[in-house]
Amino acid sequence: MAKLKIIVSATSMFSKRIQWALKLKGLEYELSIEDWEKGKSELLLKSNPVHKLVPVLLDDGVVVAESKVILEYIDEKWKGGDFYPLLPQDPYERAQARFWAQFADDKCVSGTIEACLAEDAPEKEKAVETAIESFTYLEKQIEGKKFFAGDKIGYLDLVAGWISHWLSVVEETGGIKIFDAERFPSLHKWAQNFIEIPQIKECLPPRDVLVNHYIRRLSYVRSLKPKKP
Amino acid sequence: MAKLKIIVSATSMFSKRIQWALKLKGLEYELSIEDWEKGKSELLLKSNPVHKLVPVLLDDGVVVAESKVILEYIDEKWKGGDFYPLLPQDPYERAQARFWAQFADDKCVSGTIEACLAEDAPEKEKAVETAIESFTYLEKQIEGKKFFAGDKIGYLDLVAGWISHWLSVVEETGGIKIFDAERFPSLHKWAQNFIEIPQIKECLPPRDVLVNHYIRRLSYVRSLKPKKP
Structure with a gap:
């Protein structure tokens, strides 16, 4: 499986949610860190053309944006077994x-x-x-x-x-x-x-x-x- | 099972989403229709004290508010078998x-x-x-x-x-x-x-x-x- 990538900024509270979720799930990931001084990266603009905002998750060819949507995606894709559940069952x-x-x-x-x-x-x-x-x-x-x-x-x-x-x-x-x-x-x-x-x-x-x-x-x-x- | 109730207003586009979803699922429900001329009903104020807005779903003792949250609830509670799916599987x-x-x-x-x-x-x-x-x-x-x-x-x-x-x-x-x-x-x-x-x-x-x-x-x-x- 290709490694997960998240586009984040170092200070963004919304980005951190995704990092936390991946850590809880025990998934490896790499960070692509935006530098606001230099303007938004090509990768961010291409990956989230609608909102142009971090965080964005890049997973094996698909792109998911918006932090709460990404959390649900992570919880639905990596579920059951030993995976840490984010949302309750009921x-x-x-x-x-x-x-x-x-x-x-x-x-x-x-x-x-x-x-x-x-x-x-x-x-x-x-x-x-x-x-x-x-x-x-x-x-x-x-x-x-x-x-x-x-x-x-x-x-x-x-x-x-x-x-x-x-x-x-x-x-x-x-x-x-x-x-x-x-x-x-x-x-x-x-x-x-x-x-x-x-x-x-x-x-x-x-x-x-x-x-x-x-x-x-x-x-x-x-x-x-x-x-x- | 107690009948589902939804608190709606006759003109609300957000209320209608819930009615549509219940119809697609083949579930019976009753409507409690707000009359804005008379102010908000006691039932609405008690059921959704945070936002005081329609729609609200009352299901067997529990209360769910916010239309997109209600849609997910309906899709998760009545799923599989003959139930019409609202969200895709993937x-x-x-x-x-x-x-x-x-x-x-x-x-x-x-x-x-x-x-x-x-x-x-x-x-x-x-x-x-x-x-x-x-x-x-x-x-x-x-x-x-x-x-x-x-x-x-x-x-x-x-x-x-x-x-x-x-x-x-x-x-x-x-x-x-x-x-x-x-x-x-x-x-x-x-x-x-x-x-x-x-x-x-x-x-x-x-x-x-x-x-x-x-x-x-x-x-x-x-x-x-x-x-x-």
Whole structure:
């Protein structure tokens, strides 16, 4: 079998989900790392012409894009036997995992970014409040459990995994505070447990690399926003 | 087995996907129809407290929300034997169906709504152009095929199904034109084929009901938008 390849960026929280999933499955892969300074690679533009975004999985002649779609693909292609399952078996539990994964991306990731990008104080305050409301839903989902999937991590843990390592960086560089340990005790506990899992820990980007990336990224995105009169 | 119930609205394109799926599976269900004039029902607010949106599927004590999540649930719970398959079997084909379903919702549905809501002419023209670009991707996906899933309809056909009946209403009420037959010959052919399938045709909302709904809906949403100085 040809080796799997994933097109990633060194700092992308969405890319990391795929790396984690392949590690959990025990599959070997090689990384094709995008360098944003040089612009998007030919390989990325050819492989994901629709969105032109990482991550992309190249598997034996086929190309799969969009991180949650790739996770499902990996779980469906390498299943049974000794392969680590990402999604539960039961249709209802699978639906719950998908519902909350979509929620985590649509509300928690987007809400956090919106709060970072807000420039005037009342707008920022409101965006932070909205993000906190969204995280409160996730807090309720994890209460009384070690991981979203139960005793072991699964699909939803991987999707929410950025909270354990990226969120504090995004907060710091964006000048906001959402993920307070007192407000979110169960999510905090979960994040600590999640990040201690060897397959997760061994491929985290160094914090200073993330900080530098988000400082430049936020400044770039802000420069694109139309200025208020 | 307790009868399935779906909470829907009479005009919702997202609700209809679930009704279509249950008809294709040969499952009996009852409808709980929301009446927007009266506000959201207690049942809806209790069943989908996170988004408070239709459709919601109530199945034997469990509740599933979000239309694409419900479609996967239905396909996973009632599978094999005589049950009509919604998603293909092959992991790569499944990934493709999911990728394009997400694209159709994120880009085509949202793009069309954005074009309707745009008020000044240059903004509207740009939004229409962007929507046309998105539909062009779908056109390429359906070229040379009867349905997205092949000879028979499947998951992606249901997700894109609104194009066959809702889109012209949205265009008419929103004062835009996106879905030109010359520009999108294959999608037009697909839409005609799709709408002739008995399980699809037999539960379409009457066009005048949709027109009235969208006139009121657009007027309401526009009234919420901050006025330009």
